[in-house]
Amino acid sequence: MPLSIVHSGGIAVVATGNPLRYVFHAERAARHPPALAGIEPRPIRSAAVIGGGTMGTGIAAALLHAGLPLVLVERDEAAVERALARLRTIFDGAVKRGRISAGLAAERLAGVTGSTDYTAIAEADLIIEAVFEDLDVKRDVFRRLAAVCRADAILATNTSYLDPERIAADIGSRERFLGLHFFSPAQVMKLLEIVPTQATAPDVLATGFALARMLNKIPVRAGISDGFIGNRILKVTRAQAERLLLSGATPAAVDAAMRAFGLPMGPFEAQDLGGLDIAAFQRRAARARGETTFAPVADRLSAIERFGQKSGGGWYDYAPGDRTPRPSATVARIIAEEARGWPRRDWDEASIVGCILWPMVNEAARILEDGTALRASDIDLVEIHGYGFPRWRGGLMHHAEAHGLHKVAGALSGLAEAGLADPPCDPLLRAASRGSFL
Secondary structure (H helix, E strand, O other), X not given: OOOEEEEEOOEEEEEOOOHHHHHHHHHHHHHOOHHHOOOOOOOOOOEEEEOOOHHHHHHHHHHHHOOOOEEEEOOOHHHHHHHHHHHHHHHHHHHHOOXXXXXXXXXXXXXXXXXXXXXXXXXXXXXXXXXXXXXHHHHHHXXXXXXXXXXXXXXXXXXXXXXXXXXXXXXXXXXXXXXXXXXXXXXXXXXXXXXXXXXOOHHHHHHHHHHHHHOOOEEEEEOOOOOOOHHHHHHHHHHHHHHHHHOOOOHHHXXXXXXXXXXXXXXXXXXXXXXXXXXXXXXXXXXXXXXXXOOHHHHHHHHOOOOEHHHOEOOOEOOOOOOOOEOOHHHHHHHHHHXXXXXXXXXXXXXXXXXXXXXXXXXXXXXHHOOXXXXXXXXXXXXXXXXXXXXXXXXXHHHHHHHOHHHHHHHHHHHHHOOOOOOOOHHHHHHHHHOOOO
């Protein structure tokens, strides 16, 4: 592809024909945004995590791996014990895989204190909320935090979709608040979306980036919109995957095509692993906010409690004790019922990949236009480190440029005519006329 330069806030990330070199430079640029040059982050010597579920314990493990002592707060003693047991399991697994010695694991685990009392976090430098994805629940947590923590303590929410501005509405000193969106499992995944509010102080934002460096994560600054960068694109991915089913593809064919493209898992395998109930809850919340969602098959699967591997069946069937996905007659029947009236077509691997990727690029162009992402390279890092987009392709936006944005826009127009995608948006058409996302 021709050389292009992606500018933002003084950063110039050069996109050349070598995707790996491009990603390397994008990662280096992301860790040290020039907008924060000369701003001293606040010191982080201790931390606290509110919520000891899968995400909370993953965040706690990441903090402990960085050598930070922390307090893990749960609602009752039984929940505290379950959270500490999850932490022990995480560190035991790291020891078995040879990633850490038994002695260091024991030392790290000695740095955590479980508690049901919010006053136990009174002296923490950083407090991360990781409770249930419900606005009222999160707001209540921060009201309680604000009453007991130090005035200079940084308060962070790990929300995936909710508006951090609304979460922080009832706390004082809102300049010390920001979003820190970890990806699950948080002790493994490299991506950290850092989401400032309008009130977030520059040194607090700088501390978010410093924390990412401490945790050896790739930070990406994200603006506030539903799903931020990554999950906003993920909604398009999943909707497109279902449109493929309604127009003649099978879950196995879609997953195989995306694996052949270079992803570690296809969209339906990934949903079965993570759980269909999580996305179903998020769709219900979105509809309650007046938003439109598209998941006719997934909604029906969730309604009959086919939540994925954990329930023995989701998009695929699973035998007890076996994670091998098997085609499901139930799923095939539901797809056939929902597909009535949809035009059928034959799908090969390339057309399946295009039907999913190019609408993702279309949404990514909107994300750039509205400022949710500062630069195309940030979107590439989100897709690589949060969703397994093949690094050797350079990320979603780099790949689209290499393919040719005029070809992407043309393919989207064809999909739109068939009722399978939105037409190319104006930001994408402008980028296509330039040949790059400058």
